[in-house]
Amino acid sequence: GAGVSQSPRYKVAKRGQDVALRCDPISGHVSLFWYQQALGQGPEFLTYFQNEAQLDKSGLPSDRFFAERPEGSVSTLKIQRTQQEDSAVYLCASSILGASEPETQYFGPGTRLLVL
């Protein structure tokens, strides 16, 4: 079946521009996550949704970052007034809620954002 998809795969933005990154999770997956991965580093947690509810946004680096999942499926990560330090790969992951063991998170290919 289809995995997690993200669009666009690559985005070049001028400093100060707003960007929107889209994530289509695996159908039926209740949980959705956004991570940020800097070059040469492991992914870092940004935010977590359970259906349409954003239960944790503790990893969002500033109030310029905003995520939503209005209908509990597709999610959008928006970055306002982009800065050069926002350049990174943004990964989306989804998982089925309810397992007693740590759930496998299925990652998309990521969106590589370059802010000039």
Place this chain on the structure above:
Amino acid sequence: LAKTTQPISMDSYEGQEVNITCSHNNIATNDYITWYQQFPSQGPRFIIQGYKTKVTNEVASLFIPADRKSSTLSLPRVSLSDTAVYYCLVGRGDSSYKLIFGSGTRLLVRP
């Protein structure tokens, strides 16, 4: 969440067995150990997960000693396509949802 320590990089040759060890001295009683693999330009991919002793699947084996302060990911007979970054993660089974990645181990498999 328990911090993990793993080698920055490892080299191997095709056909060899590769063992990557991860230290997690502060692992909690209800923590699980999970390994993810990441290829360039792709998101991480789940490889294996365990709590104690040994777990084996079609891709790898995970060895966890009795004190659970370390774990070893074993990849049998690696091929060039196993060149990737491997991440060891430790997290709780009851309410953990936030994956905490370290810098991972960069495995290079040579012909």
